[in-house]
Amino acid sequence: MSISSGGPLRSLEARRLLAESFRLLSQHFGIFLPLALAPALLEEAALIALLPGGDAQAPDTFTPGLAIAAFASSLASHIVIALVTLASIDFIAQRNRSLDTYLRITFSQVLPILVIGTLVSVVAGLAAIFFVIPGLYVYAQFFVWLPCLLFERAGFGCLSRAQSLTRGHRWPLVGILLILALVFFGLMVFLGPVWTALTTGLHGILAALLSAALSGFSYAIIGIFGAKVYLRLRFLEDGETPDRIADAL
Numbered sequence: 001m002s003i004s005s006g007g008p009l010r011s012l013e014a015r016r017l018l019a020e021s022f023r024l025l026s027q028h029f030g031i032f033l034p035l036a037l038a039p040a041l042l043e044e045a046a047l048i049a050l051l052p053g054g055d056a057q058a059p060d061t062f063t064p065g066l067a068i069a070a071f072a073s074s075l076a077s078h079i080v081i082a083l084v085t086l087a088s089i090d091f092i093a094q095r096n097r098s099l100d101t102y103l104r105i106t107f108s109q110v111l112p113i114l115v116i117g118t119l120v121s122v123v124a125g126l127a128a129i130f131f132v133i134p135g136l137y138v139y140a141q142f143f144v145w146l147p148c149l150l151f152e153r154a155g156f157g158c159l160s161r162a163q164s165l166t167r168g169h170r171w172p173l174v175g176i177l178l179i180l181a182l183v184f185f186g187l188m189v190f191l192g193p194v195w196t197a198l199t200t201g202l203h204g205i206l207a208a209l210l211s212a213a214l215s216g217f218s219y220a221i222i223g224i225f226g227a228k229v230y231l232r233l234r235f236l237e238d239g240e241t242p243d244r245i246a247d248a249l
Helices: 014-027 028-052 064-092 098-105 111-132 131-141 146-151 153-167 168-199 205-238 242-247
Strands: none
Touching: 014 064, 014 153, 014 168, 028 064, 028 205, 064 098, 064 111, 064 146, 064 205, 098 111, 098 153, 098 205, 131 146, 131 153, 131 168, 131 205, 146 153, 146 205, 153 205, 168 205
16 A cells, blocks of 8 residues: 555645544544543543542642642653554554553553653653754654654664654644644633633543543644654654555554
């Protein structure tokens, strides 16, 4: 199966990949959303249980509960994105595998997923302190570290592998990541009054469900888009097709 029916184009075509990502999400919404939503619900439950007063809103002071909640949230988000990435590759390659297989592959790499995911997030966050674009550029530089880890068994070398693949294609990724950030921010602003009303009226339970739904949606689209970008970069590098990449798992 070829990634592009139009021949070996040398550009990343990031906008097309994003459109295809939303299309794939809509076609398999009943699989992707539960896959991303269930861990997101556990993440919200951990936040409610561990943050001071059981409040999922940002606390005013640093506490051990906040540290544990941040750790659990980071681990959950990267595991969810890993599961979605694996499922995306299989859908693209027209291959069916079980959730047990995805869980086995993901948890076999859970330590590097946690360490590298936290490292990339921290470095990108520090860069974003100076301005949004530097943070997005750092994130784009390592954007496909997770597919490199899962599909190529690159271990902690997945960072340098991701840098190699994204070289020459980072600014298109920055543009798309900025669009996604604006989309997610717009959703949060639009749903903000609803969120506040739910938090006030029902002790945060429905607000937590809404937060989990938004998180699940963001994890799903990031995982799918990451898989699409990885396949495209592999194609541009050496002509690898989705079928061959899937067979390498």
